[in-house]
Amino acid sequence: MTNSIFTKLSDWVRDEVTSGGGNGVVFGLSGGIDSAVTAYICKNAFPDSSLGINIPCFSSKADINDAKSIAKGIKLKYVSVNMDHTYNTMLDELGEMRDDRDISLSNIKPRLRMIVLYFYANNLNYFVIGAGNKSEITLGYFTKFGDGGCDLMPLGNLTKREVYSIARSLNIPEGIIEKPPSAGLWRGQTDEGELGITYHEIDDYLEGKKVSKDVKTKIEELIKKNEHKRSMPKIPNF
DSSP states (O other): OHHHHHHHHHHHHHHHHHHTTOOEEEEEOOSSHHHHHHHHHHHHHOTTSEEEEEOOSSOOHHHHHHHHHHHHHTTOEEEEOOOHHHHHHHHHHHTOOSOTTSHHHHTHHHHHHHHHHHHHHHHHTEEEEOOOOHHHHHHTOSOTTTTTOOSBOTTTTSOHHHHHHHHHHTTOOHHHHHSOOOOOSSTTOOHHHHHSSOHHHHHHHHTTOOOOHHHHHHHHHHHHHTGGGGSOOOOOOO
């Protein structure tokens, strides 16, 4: 089943890009499980015109090394663009202190990454491929105009649980699979720690399984609160 989904997703990416007049694909390669699976899909769809970009912004060395390992393992074209200095320059201009846990500051990082991806995409006539999955998209757990800014999201109908399943079928290194999911917004940040719920609980809810009242309430509050992230900007109806 997982191999079938992988093939279908690769075919879907290829069809969407070619029918849209694109020459290939570019995507962020963070060293996490979602970006790893996305890399495999893209490489399969466009063996000679897939570009993975690692865009560290005060990122951990372990994540950078994992990104390089993924690229090397599948012979993926790969570049690295460091945003440390750019990020600090922005904070200087904004007159802000260096507290990454301030969401208005931490969201700058994925938005800088989006700028880099679209720079390469425009130069190469490539499509930008996002790595968001259904669990994140449903809850709005992504940065608006950051990691949510892309042309295609092949994992968008897969829960995190299903992404793990595909990763294992592709023999993605266990160290990447077992690593706590993180958007890399600040040192030690994890998705589940920030959300206050686990992906297991989120996926159980999405699959119609029983979850606690507190979990159900939290999930439904996030879905409602972040509806704007999943929609185009509103315009007057007159």
